[in-house]
Amino acid sequence: MSKLSLPKDKIKVLLLENVHQNAVDYLRRQGYTNVDHLRTALSGDALKSALADTHILGIRSRTRVTADVLAAAEKLMAVGCFSIGTDQVDLDAAKRQGIPVFNAPYSNTRSVAELVLGEIICLFRGTFPKAWAAHEGGWQKSAEGSHEVRGKTLGIVGYGHIGSQLSVLAEALGMKVVFYDIVEKLAIGNATALPTLDALLEASDVVSLHVPSSPLTRDMIGGRELGLMKSGSFLVNAARGEVVDIEALANAIRTGHLSGAAVDVFPKEPKGGNDIFESPLRGLRNVILTPHVGGSTEEAQANIGTEVAEKLVKYSDNGSTAGAVNFVEVSLPSQENVSRFLHIHKNVPGVLSAINEIFSSRDINIAGEYLRTDSDVGYVVVDVDKEIEAGMGIRKALAAIPGTIRTRFLL
Numbered sequence: 001m002s003k004l005s006l007p008k009d010k011i012k013v014l015l016l017e018n019v020h021q022n023a024v025d026y027l028r029r030q031g032y033t034n035v036d037h038l039r040t041a042l043s044g045d046a047l048k049s050a051l052a053d054t055h056i057l058g059i060r061s062r063t064r065v066t067a068d069v070l071a072a073a074e075k076l077m078a079v080g081c082f083s084i085g086t087d088q089v090d091l092d093a094a095k096r097q098g099i100p101v102f103n104a105p106y107s108n109t110r111s112v113a114e115l116v117l118g119e120i121i122c123l124f125r126g127t128f129p130k131a132w133a134a135h136e137g138g139w140q141k142s143a144e145g146s147h148e149v150r151g152k153t154l155g156i157v158g159y160g161h162i163g164s165q166l167s168v169l170a171e172a173l174g175m176k177v178v179f180y181d182i183v184e185k186l187a188i189g190n191a192t193a194l195p196t197l198d199a200l201l202e203a204s205d206v207v208s209l210h211v212p213s214s215p216l217t218r219d220m221i222g223g224r225e226l227g228l229m230k231s232g233s234f235l236v237n238a239a240r241g242e243v244v245d246i247e248a249l250a251n252a253i254r255t256g257h258l259s260g261a262a263v264d265v266f267p268k269e270p271k272g273g274n275d276i277f278e279s280p281l282r283g284l285r286n287v288i289l290t291p292h293v294g295g296s297t298e299e300a301q302a303n304i305g306t307e308v309a310e311k312l313v314k315y316s317d318n319g320s321t322a323g324a325v326n327f328v329e330v331s332l333p334s335q336e337n338v339s340r341f342l343h344i345h346k347n348v349p350g351v352l353s354a355i356n357e358i359f360s361s362r363d364i365n366i367a368g369e370y371l372r373t374d375s376d377v378g379y380v381v382v383d384v385d386k387e388i389e390a391g392m393g394i395r396k397a398l399a400a401i402p403g404t405i406r407t408r409f410l411l
Contacts, residue, residue, distance in 0.1 A: 005408070005409045005410050006055075008030070008031035008032050008033075008316075009031065009032070009033045009034055010034065011032060011034060011055045011316065012034045012036070012053055012054050012055050012056070012075075013027055013032055013034060013035045013036070013055065013057075013058065013312075014035075014038075014050055014054045014057050014058065015035065015036065015038065015059075016040065016042055016057075016058065016059050016060070016063050017038075017039070017040065017059055017060035017061070017062055017063060017082075018038075018039040018040075019037070019058050019059075019060060019082045019305060020082070020301045020302055020305030020306075021037075021305065022305030022306045022309070023058060023080075023305035023306070023308065023309040024037050026305070026306055026310065026313070027309055027312075027313065030313045030317070032056075032313065032316075041060075041063040041271075042063060043063065047063065047065075047069055048072040048073070051069065051072060051073035051075075051076055052072070052074075052075070054073065055075050055076065055077050055316075056076075056077065056078050056080070056316065057073075057076060057078075057079045057080070058079075058080040058082055058308065058309075059080070059081060059082065059088065059089075060081070060083050061085070061088055061292075062088070062271060062272075064088055065079060065088060065090060065094070066090050066093070067090045067093035070090065070093050070094055070097055070099065071093075071097075076097075077098075077406070077408070078099060078101075078102065078312055078315050078316065079094060079099060079100075079101045079102070080101075080102050080103070080308040080309070080311065080312045081101060081102065081103040081104075081308070082103075082104065082301075082305060082308050083103060083104065083295070083304065084103065084104065084106075084107075084108060084295060085103070085213070085240075086101055086103050086325050087213055087240075089101050089326075091325060091326035092326070094326055095326045095376060095377055096376070096377075096405070097405065097406075098377070098405035098406040100315060100324035100326065100327035101324060101325050101326045101327070102308055102311040102312060102315070102323050102324055102325070103308065103323075103325055104303070104304040104307040104308050105161070106161050107300055107303035107304040107307050108294070108295030108296075108297070108300035108301075108303070108304060109161045109162050110165065110299075111294065111295050111296070111297040111300040112238055112294040112295050113162055113165040113166040113169055114169070115238065115264070115290070115293070115294050116162075116208050116238050116262075116294070117169050117170060117173075119236055119262035119288050120149060120154070120170075120206055120234070120262070121149055121173075122262075122288060123206065123234045123236075123259070123261075123262060123286075123288065124147045124149050124152065124206070124234070125146050125147070126140075126145050126146050126260075126286070128285065128286065128288055129286055132285050145259075149173055149174070149175055150173060150175065151174060151175070151176070152175055152176070152205040153175070153176045153177075153178060153205045153206075154167075154175045154176070154177050154178070154204065154206055154208065155178050155179070155180070155194075155200040155201065155203060155204030155206070155207045155208070156177065156178070156179040156191075156207075156208050156210060157180055157197065157200065157207065157208070157209045157210065157211060157220075158179075158180075158181055158209065158210035158211035158239065159179040159180075159181040159185040159187075159191075159193075159210075160185075160210060162210045162238075163179060163181075163208075163210035164185070166208060167179065167188055167189065167191045168188055168189060171189045171190060176190075177190070177191040178191065178192045178193075178194050178200055178203055178204065179191055179192070179194065179200070180193070180194050180195075180196065180197050180199070180200040181193070182216070197220070198225075198228055201228040201229045202228050202229070202230070204229070204230065204233060205230060205233050205234070206233060206234040206235070206236065207233070207234070207235050208236040208238070209221065209235075209236065209238070209239040209243055209244070210238070210239050211239050212240065213240040213242055213243070217239075217242070218242045218243070219244070219245050220243055221235070221243060221244045221245065221249070222245040222248050223245065223251070223252075226248055226252040226257070226258065227252075227257070229252075229257075229258065231257055232259045233258060233259065234258065234259055234260050234261060234262070235249065235258060235261045235262075236261065236262045236263075237261070237262075237263050237265060238264040238265060238294040239265060240265055241265040241266040241267040241269065242267050243265075244263070246263075246267060246279060246280055246281060247280055249261060249263075249281065250284065253281075253284055253286065253287060254284070259286060260284075260286035260288075261281070261286075261287050261288070262287070262288035263281060263288070263289055263290070264290045264291075264292055264293065264294045265292055265294070266279060266292075269291075269292060277289075277291070311323045311324075317410070318332050318334060318335055318340065318410065319332055319340060319342045319381050319408070319410065320332045321379065327377070327379070328372035328373060328374050328377065328378075328379050330370055330379060332370060333368075335383065335410065337385065338367050338383040338384060338385055339383070339384050339386065339387065339388045339409070339410070340381060340382070340384075340409070340410040341381070341382045341384070341394070341395075341398065341407065341409055342379075342380075342381055342407060342408040342409075342410070343379070343380040343381075343382070343398055343401075343404065343407050344377065344379055344404075344405045344406050344407070345377070345380070345404050345405055346376070346377065346378070346403040347373045347374065347375065347376055347377055347378045348402070348403045351378060351380070351401055351402075351404075352371060352378075354401045354402075355382060355398065356369075358394060358397045358398060358401075359382065359384060362392060362394065364384050364386050364388075364394075365384065365386065366382055366383070366384055367384060367385040368382075368383035369383070370382075377405070388409070394409075395407055395409055
């Protein structure tokens with residue numbers, strides 16, 4: 001009997017940027033053996049060429065999946081970002097092509113929170129200037145300017161998963177925690193919500209940023225905001241590079257208004273290890289500079305590898321889009337004695353009735369039907385209780401419905 005769905009070993013998976021081996025192992029255990037695992041990122045024509053016959057793409061942060069790249073990837077059905085963010089993918093373009101994008105928004109939460117807390121301690125103790133001096137033969141043993149974090153006020157901007165976990169860790173060290181978020185959040189422990197960003201900046205001995213990249217957060221910390229911070233306070237940014245005006249930060253440190261900073265993300269970052277890192281913060285001894293490694297622990301990368309691979313497999317196996325960042329979310333039951341069709345279409349009238357007519361005209365009973373839409377795209381999953389053969393023409397008929405973006409058939 002000729003079936004319509006593509007066997008798992010024929011589905012090509014391309015993993016770039018040295019995605020953790022956990023992802024490869026999980027995919028193969030689930031039957032996806034056609035996996036290319038590359039250490040490097042790809043761009044331009046090389047990326048387009050690699051995607052010509054790729055069904056599932058996995059990337060980290062350096063590969064840029066633009067609308068132009070997506071247009072050349074006709075077989076691509078899903079993208080996995082093995083990272084917290086998805087800035088590297090044109091999400092709207094992917095949705096218009098019926099390609100859900102998945103990520104791992106929480107798997108490196110602990111890693112980022114630990115790095116930030118460690119940097120806060122180092123800033124208050126003046127660890128890096130003292131270490132720098134020791135490397136040069138100096139011996140700065142004085143306690144002047146070196147402080148405990150106990151009793152100091154930590155201001156957290158963005159009280160999501162990372163910000164709230166940092167809050168818990170900081171309180172365990174005896175810090176007072178205040179936070180500001182544009183969305184009302186329930187405080188954890190003894191943390192206190194403040195009504196405005198300005199109020200938080202004025203109240204904090206150290207400010208840590210944990211916000212996404214958006215038009216609202218671009219340059220949200222500039223000269224005016226830095227001027228509101230306490231004299232001698234510190235700033236930590238492990239969120240997004242565009243959130244802070246780096247020139248203004250450098251000036252605030254040179255003038256002595258801020259005692260230091262720790263920065264892990266930058267508006268412009270080197271594309272690879274052989275490129276030169278340029279920043280006005282270079283050379284300032286009371287500034288901790290790290291190369292975007294907030295979530296780069298072996299534990300975090302292992303967790304991310306498994307989490308994103310699981311989401312990709314679930315979508316490929318049964319059509320579930322739970323966890324997609326650009327797509328309507330549908331959590332589907334496992335398939336039991338049914339054949340499943342997936343239909344992604346523009347959100348226009350008449351599609352659902354056309355789908356039902358295709359099955360009813362062939363005397364095929366619908367055992368289950370699931371529909372979710374947003375303003376642009378509709379997603380219908382249909383389970384039928386009859387074995388489907390290639391000669392029945394169902395997939396061709398579904399693809400011919402006006403507004404159809406793509407269809408898939410699952411055994």
